Amino acid sequence: xxxxxxxxxxRLRLLALPRPHVxxxxxxxxxxxxxxxSYVAAGVFVTEILLTWFAAxxxxxxxxxxxxxxxxxxxxxxx
Amino acid sequence: xxxxxxxxxxYILHRKLGPGFAISFLAVLIGSWGPDMxxxxxxxxxxxxxxxxxxxxxxxxHRGWPGAGFTHSLAFAAVVGAIVYVVTRSRAWALxxxxxxxxxxxxxLEDSVGVxxxxxxxxxxxxxxxxxxxxxxxxxxxxxxxxSGPGMLWDALWVVAALASWRxxxxxxxxxxxxxxxxxxxxxxxxxxxxxxxxxxxxAVFYGVCRFTAWVLWAHVLNHHGFDFTWGGPHWAPAGxxx
Numbered sequence: 001x002x003x004x005x006x007x008x009x010x011r012l013r014l015l016a017l018p019r020p021h022v023x024x025x026x027x028x029x030x031x032x033x034x035x036x037x038s039y040v041a042a043g044v045f046v047t048e049i050l051l052t053w054f055a056a057x058x059x060x061x062x063x064x065x066x067x068x069x070x071x072x073x074x075x076x077x078x079x
Numbered sequence: 080x081x082x083x084x085x086x087x088x089x090y091i092l093h094r095k096l097g098p099g100f101a102i103s104f105l106a107v108l109i110g111s112w113g114p115d116m117x118x119x120x121x122x123x124x125x126x127x128x129x130x131x132x133x134x135x136x137x138x139x140x141h142r143g144w145p146g147a148g149f150t151h152s153l154a155f156a157a158v159v160g161a162i163v164y165v166v167t168r169s170r171a172w173a174l175x176x177x178x179x180x181x182x183x184x185x186x187x188l189e190d191s192v193g194v195x196x197x198x199x200x201x202x203x204x205x206x207x208x209x210x211x212x213x214x215x216x217x218x219x220x221x222x223x224x225x226x227s228g229p230g231m232l233w234d235a236l237w238v239v240a241a242l243a244s245w246r247x248x249x250x251x252x253x254x255x256x257x258x259x260x261x262x263x264x265x266x267x268x269x270x271x272x273x274x275x276x277x278x279x280x281x282x283a284v285f286y287g288v289c290r291f292t293a294w295v296l297w298a299h300v301l302n303h304h305g306f307d308f309t310w311g312g313p314h315w316a317p318a319g320x321x322x
Binding site: 032050051057 | 218222271272274276277279282285294298
């Protein structure tokens with residue numbers, strides 16, 4: 001393994017936050033809660049664009065599928 | 080004109096009908112949104128490249144005849160259901176669309192404009208006049224009026240009913256009662272993982288509950304529109320009528 005790769009992995013490890021133990025149910029619900037809170041917070045200021053069904057579906061997909069997928073990939077890269 | 084009710088009706092219907100009733104959830108949802116999906120932009124107006132597109136008489140266009148008011152009738156629901164059955168032979172989709180469209184019509188009965196329930200046999204509009212329909216104004220005025228009067232209570236009722244139906248949002252219910260009755264989910268499942276399918280399935284309830292919260296906050300925290308829960312309210316808004 002090249003030293004550049006080792007160095008990059010070490011840097012990523014330093015960025016890692018301690019992971020508290022959470023149940024499977026909570027882990028599945030957290031992205032939905034995050035999506036809901038952030039959507040309402042942004043939606044009240046940008047009503048015309050955000051409070052449409054298309055934006056809502058895209059927002060929810062981004063939080064519950066997009067972000068966990070990115071997080072998983074980053075975790076895999078760190079190992 | 081019900082706002083959040085149309086997003087949540089399909090979940091509650093699904094819960095009421097139970098897992099044994101083969102009906103497409105997507106069809107109910109599309110039916111429930113259908114009558115407004117292609118017309119609302121023209122009702123509230125749209126600006127494209129400096130041009131403004133809007134119906135000259137938004138209320139007449141949306142609910143009347145001549146206009147797109149025929150989409151808010153029980154006969155339209157039956158005809159769409161029949162056409163879909165003839166073309167696709169899918170009972171779950173035909174029934175789902177017909178039920179979804181009918182639910183939309185029935186929940187729009189309550190506002191000041193009403194619907195041509197028995198079109199094409201009659202163009203009489205049936206209305207309970209419970210809250211003011213402000214389709215003739217901008218979307219913001221429409222929202223401000225709706226979330227300041229009995230419309231807000233109507234939507235709150237649907238939000239409570241949807242949250243009480245939380246069991247239909249579980250992954251197990253989706254697998255056993257929703258995806259099972261609709262081949263479209265299996266087709267989508269070839270491209271998307273289950274997490275994404277679940278998010279799509281839960282999307283309308285997410286949209287409904289969140290936009291209810293956001294519009295109420297917008298109308299009464301960011302702005303200060305007056306509440307008026309009396310019959311036909313809010314009376315400060317220019318309520319639309321037909322005829």
